[in-house]
Amino acid sequence: MARSLPDLQAVVSEIAAEMKARPDRGKVADYIPDLARADASAFGMAVITGDGEVALGGDAETPFSIQSISKVFTLTLALGMAGDRLWNRVGREPSGSAFNSIVQLESERGIPRNPFINAGAIAVTDLILSGHQPREALGEILRFMQFLADDGSIKIDKAVAASEKRTGFRNVALANYMKSFGIIENPVENTLGVYFHHCAIAMSCRQLAMAGRFLAHSGINPATGHRVIQAQRARRINAVMLTCGHYDGSGEFAYRVGLPGKSGVGGGILAVIPGTASIAVWSPGLDDSGNSHLGRIALEALTRRLGASIFGD
């Protein structure tokens, strides 16, 4: 069900200007040095509709570390490979706790609550890895991103990946903990190697919005008509994004923005208006839940001005 979005470029430009001017910018993630270097004054936005209109605002062409946003794409890839068997290893309920919490794993025998908390995404990566070398699996993920965005220039930022590997002790803990319950099948270092690298993919808002089009259009790339996944699966990934896409701020995002979306600690958010548009925003400063502070505010403004909430006009 497509909507017309009159003056889309005007709305996007206006929001980008407003965001650039705001003094409140959140706090840049500093747990790895390569993310800490991000420019807190940056803001970018890209909206791409089903009929190919592209509206860009601010730093929409600047690449940033997509981090957890990559989990949407690895979930898509893993569902294509393993089908609903995937749900034996990972749940699809909100977690009610922080993104890197280990508590829930103990009480639920190593099965992560959903594919968008770190533990769940590591389990999904493990599934993609099955029977492959890390290098091959990573190549497959990267090529999938390039294909979706129709852009062969998308790369992994190896400095970020190396930095994550050096400091990601909590992810090593999560992976080994799941391994102790048999949820991880490959050697932990292989699974984590792939995980750290796909989180370190660098993309601009424009590239990310391009890559997310299939989620807004029932699993189909609207430019080519090519089906990426079944329509039902696209809807369901959107549902998981809505309930679990923003860590322990998922309820807040649904309440304020009213769109399915997935955030990353690099400050990016991918969101979709089902049937209408794919959206990416980026601003490195985070709120208390680890989601982009201005990214969320910009999306709230966009949904309001476009009347695009999935929860009603």
Place this chain on the structure above:
Amino acid sequence: MARSLPDLQAVVSEIAAEMKARPDRGKVADYIPDLARADASAFGMAVITGDGEVALGGDAETPFSIQSISKVFTLTLALGMAGDRLWNRVGREPSGSAFNSIVQLESERGIPRNPFINAGAIAVTDLILSGHQPREALGEILRFMQFLADDGSIKIDKAVAASEKRTGFRNVALANYMKSFGIIENPVENTLGVYFHHCAIAMSCRQLAMAGRFLAHSGINPATGHRVIQAQRARRINAVMLTCGHYDGSGEFAYRVGLPGKSGVGGGILAVIPGTASIAVWSPGLDDSGNSHLGRIALEALTRRLGASIFGD
């Protein structure tokens, strides 16, 4: 954004017939005797569109105990009375645990995660009660339900209310626990008295779908044009229903059904297709998460046949 729903009555009749015939019926709640007496073979469904079409199937006119579905209406009423001040006393994040869990209250200083778990709904009831006698507050809630459904015959089942009061030790625990943190302001027995009674309101699917129309239509009763609440608030209540409306099965409901909804242990579910229709289903047997087993399956069938998921076609 209204959709046309061709053959709505045919679809509803078909689904009702299918549900009546299924052998798997879930498990009727037995924690209070008056609920345990419910007929496991019952199934009802009502869909009411914005232009007044009413499609009924199965036992759509049989009253049942709405239980936690009442929480949607007390939240609406409390937001009207207290405005966003309400959110100081209750959060809006999924809980990641069972509906009557007390664990989360301890780690979050007595503030319930959302208004749809028991603790949160008790806190909302306490807000409605402020400065009133229990009898007055309860009268106000009941009249609000009658007004929304345009039906003065809606009643409280006093036997159910009395039964809850006799056996509801865990709710007494939750309320006193919150009281120890200052989240409950009225005497606990008054707040719980009102809470037990509004959970014991009895309604049919038709009455419930009538009462839920304002949520599907931007806060307006489509039959009269009367505004019940602001459009933004209606959207936001829908968002909270989607992320928190089905206890620890909320993710599953979003994934399978793709509509905002709220369930009760009496076996009812209220759901909305934003811009299009208000829906109520009822079947007393529950699944492991405490949600109506056939109710969820029926809604999944309905959304699929109507192409009505909020997450895409």
Place this chain on the structure above:
Amino acid sequence: MARSLPDLQAVVSEIAAEMKARPDRGKVADYIPDLARADASAFGMAVITGDGEVALGGDAETPFSIQSISKVFTLTLALGMAGDRLWNRVGREPSGSAFNSIVQLESERGIPRNPFINAGAIAVTDLILSGHQPREALGEILRFMQFLADDGSIKIDKAVAASEKRTGFRNVALANYMKSFGIIENPVENTLGVYFHHCAIAMSCRQLAMAGRFLAHSGINPATGHRVIQAQRARRINAVMLTCGHYDGSGEFAYRVGLPGKSGVGGGILAVIPGTASIAVWSPGLDDSGNSHLGRIALEALTRRLGASIFGD
């Protein structure tokens, strides 16, 4: 195995003088007004040996609210009434959490970890109450205390009891929570009425040390030779005091003091040197774990000067 304790009075006087002079006094419990009024400068100590020597220091004759120390005596009484059947309703493991935590009850189906956390003591009180009126049960507890201390003047401070009742919402929550699992058999208000009152018993250090003699002497009152409980039970109560007697500071107390003991938020501590002496100290200021700050320091000094640790010379 009795030790000789040379110069006991001199040691006790010296410690009392040192404690009186210290500037660090902890923080008086303020959760109920009647406890908050306690004099932070107070310090008392009483040591009573098996051959009847009584050494008093400081405010050893001033009555204070014994609070949780009463739990040692209700446990003794309940074991006499119900025998080891008691352990079906309450465990005997340290809790690893605060004295009024409700979290553990949820994961262990309503069974409190030990009889010295609030939930456990309420369950023990419920067992004493079985088949009696609250007034009778309370009378029995009070007479037991008077009998053990050989002092008919011991009383309940009704203002404290009433104050607890007015403000003890968390205890009401704990009791109702256990009731929901069937661990509490009597009406909750009866059980809590008795509980609040036995916690409000007022005793001096001298009276308390008198009452505790049977624990130091294998279950026998050394003055009369009268057996209060079996020797094995006395040893086992001492063991539970050592592992669980100081809430989440039990390990610290064992580490520093090296004696079985039980504290109360009124600032009292009862401790025993097995085979040798019964000890009571009192100073109202508490440490972060809710135990008497100077009481613990005084006992540490006493054990060191007497070489009385149960863990070695």
Place this chain on the structure above:
Amino acid sequence: MARSLPDLQAVVSEIAAEMKARPDRGKVADYIPDLARADASAFGMAVITGDGEVALGGDAETPFSIQSISKVFTLTLALGMAGDRLWNRVGREPSGSAFNSIVQLESERGIPRNPFINAGAIAVTDLILSGHQPREALGEILRFMQFLADDGSIKIDKAVAASEKRTGFRNVALANYMKSFGIIENPVENTLGVYFHHCAIAMSCRQLAMAGRFLAHSGINPATGHRVIQAQRARRINAVMLTCGHYDGSGEFAYRVGLPGKSGVGGGILAVIPGTASIAVWSPGLDDSGNSHLGRIALEALTRRLGASIFGD
């Protein structure tokens, strides 16, 4: 304060015979193959008094994997090296949960509750390792054991160590989790390498009771008069053994046995009668808390027959 223990050898022989004959033997740990091979019919006991009497029963000369009992000795060594600074990295409170639980680490910022749960023992090993190569640190631990037991033949079972390393994912998780909070300073693989190896030390009951003598005798080896640690530290290690030495069965052990002790999943228990004797028992079958089933029963019998409980005659 030394006791005389008449007929010690007779008591030990009698208990060994009784234990050999019992049909209930617990369940041999099977999480690593090399432990699973242990003979469930084995039972050994050794009691060594301060004046050098050695009473042996059953398989007292058969070496077994001491596993967590090694934690008592690494704690002793680390206290000697780092002093009370050690307590900045590890607490001394009972944990209230299973030996390999990770939950508590999350809520307490990576600081393990006590040195006898796995996380705490790993943190202690990390402290011993500081500034050394793993091989050197391990050599130091082994030589310390040989020195205490006066027996140069004590060895590490390398097959067990290798087996732990291959399967110890949960310990890898614990160590990395602590590392993420800065509690572990060395590379995780080095710390764990030393940890897995000291847990794999093989000793007989006689050797273990020899090694534990200093804990029973105020920090002094009674055979040589040589001081191993200060008297206060010996008492305090005994206190930590009593409150935390048997995982989530510590309260039960204190209640039934009444001696400070430390168990290992290899089925061994080291216990001390302060001032009197060092004791080791071994039987591979474990109870639900992971402690030697017959080992605990044998110690309960021994304490009763000798009247040796620290909690009274």
